[in-house]
Amino acid sequence: MKKNYKKKGGKHQTSAAHAPQEGDVRAKKHLGQHFLTDESVAERIADTLSYKGYPHVLEIGPGMGVLTIYLLRKETDVHVIEIDTESVAYLHEHYPALEGKIHEKDFLRYDISEVFKQDQFAIIGNFPYNISSQIVFKMLELREYIPEFSGMFQMEVAKRICEKEGSKTYGILSVLVQAFYEAEYLFTVPPSVFNPPPKVDSGVLRLTRKEELSLPCDEKLFFRVVKTAFNQRRKTLRNSLKIFDLPENIKEDSIFGLRPEQLSTARFIELTLKIQPHAI
Template sequence: MNYTLKKSLGQHFLKDENVCRNIVAELTKCPFKNLVEVGPGGGALTKYLLQLPDVHFKAVELDEEKVTYLKHTYPQLQDKIIHQSILDVGKPFQDRFTVVGNFPYNISTQIVFKILEWKDDVECMVGMFQKEVAQRIAAKEGSKVYGVTSVLVQAYFDVVYLFEVSEQSFTPPPKVKSAVIKLLPRKESIAVKSDKAFFSLVKTAFQQRRKTMRNACKSLFSPEVLQQDIFAKRAEQLSVTDFAQLSFQMQ
């Protein structure tokens, strides 16, 4: 049974067995009972994941043709596939769970925000991203690619940039390089005023990243607070901890 590749869904399927094995090896360094794979596609990773002992496995796949193919090829998947977009799925398990996937590149940043929604329940994530997106998630302050995604993810997770993957590892080869990263809940959590306030501050600060914080965020703080020295800096110069601490001073 064959399947077609759909450009509209950003489908580039992994065919390199070594890369698949490396992803699974990284995944199994974190103990877990519940695992959800995002975008299994042709099942390159899935066939390895199904061999993991004592794991409750689910896969989220939007493309009906791939769902049919997977159920046909791996009969044990019959009742384990959630036929929806990951962006529309409710929490896949009641208890804590781990996420893995060769994420569709056209929605990979949105998938990261979905994981942030589930942050209290996600105990580990190993994911393949377009290299630029992976670099952005892992970037530190002062870097040109440090931005909203970097700060929001790093406030809740430790980011490990694992390895890069060449275009030739996929069918069809994408026009971009790829990289695999791991997210683990922060060992030392950072306190924020509230998730809502923190997200609002970070997004507002980076919307006008060329401006100083004083100009970019003047609607969020009182004139007295804005006199502090830190507001003379630009958003990309502030650490994740700086943003977290500032959130407590918001109006």
Template sequence: MAGVKPKKHLGQHFLKDQNIAKNIVKGLFDETDPEAVLEVGPGTGVLSDLMIDKGIKQLVLMDLDSESIDYLKNRYIGKAVDIQFTDFLKSDFKEIFGDQPLSIIGNFPYNISSQIFFKVLENRKQVNYVVGMIQKEVAERIASKEGNKTYGILSVLLQAYYDIEYLFTVPPHVFNPPPKVNSGVIRLVRNNVKQLDCDEVLFKRVVKEGFQKRRKTLRNALKGLNLPESMQQLEVLNKRAEQLSVADFVKLTKLIEGHD
């Protein structure tokens, strides 16, 4: 990886397997022919190389590693690409892309992977596709369905607005340096839900409080919501959060709204 050394404090593990890189990019381009793509943490450009000549109208590479930024700017002189030394988590998509639909791709830094997906959620009206490589157990959690121990807050919140597919597993030895865990590649495709059929702020709170005490029944886990006595006998409150589908959480949120 001439010119760029992976930095532990940035959670960098540079992918060095071309076939895996091709499959990650394929995971996005099989689903869409995007006009605007944001790559998070391009590193040495292993994914960028495969997208640079695809005719993307607006390709933005975003990294917080100045060494990586300098390397990529030299690598892509004369290419139609916008290379930004910017914190993805603080970036303003509207400022960069206007109102156009956006696809996000990347070998995401493990230490901020959950925050990246919360950022996607905040921008769900604009972000239509995401293909990302993250720690395998986090990828499995996001794609997990109700009834599984791995099913959690991110699973429900993301699945409310995206169809999610776990694509494939990536072993540690294809990285420099090798991480201590396996990685997983997942794909998010925006569904047709423009707005949930309930108060979305309350929905998020119900999901979060339900899973923060996931071993307890919802009757106990949701005590902080001060549910009225008229709700206490509802059958759904005998269940634990991991037993409820997205639709169940929407129904529960509506019931809570109706009893306020």
């Protein structure tokens, strides 16, 4: 049954809905929902994409659409994907411009090619904190189709993705994302602009795909090397990569005396190339 929502602030526009009001949709803790209520922040996030070189934009987890409003003002084809049935009902009622473009699916489990086929598209969103890293990993799987990606994460996660080697927060996400994208941390957002407010600050980042989509090494092995190294990040690579059963003479190379956070993405590629002839 379609839910009737109370309309506040007069009539809705026909091309885009009114600014969402607090309380229109109940935030659900198990979905990691924190609804953005500050329209100036939403507009800033919408402006992080260039909208050039691709025909579509996919917003993940639009909730009540405070960001969607500003996306619909751009010269692009906007689609949204939302798993929360209450939010989906709200979007159908208040956003006629999205007719046929509201996908009630789980982004992590949905084959998005059913929507965009082989077209390029950007991803944007105020991402649920509990699945934000998984969204990034899924984006990496689809990198051939995604030239731009931007949105809001828990600040710690956003900074980790953009961090460079030498930092304690530099990790798996940092290396894997930066192998294929230029990563920029853009700005910090306080808890006070959300309903309900999270317990931590949020951060907005932008990822721009590099021109070269492929790596000069075996990509599956690269992913495996990076993940294995950081799973024991306090150990040197000589010890953390024992699972590869490498010949002793290979491990004499000075790179194996380093810890994973000391290696840039380029050096992880170099490391993978050294391991590749001996990897099973």
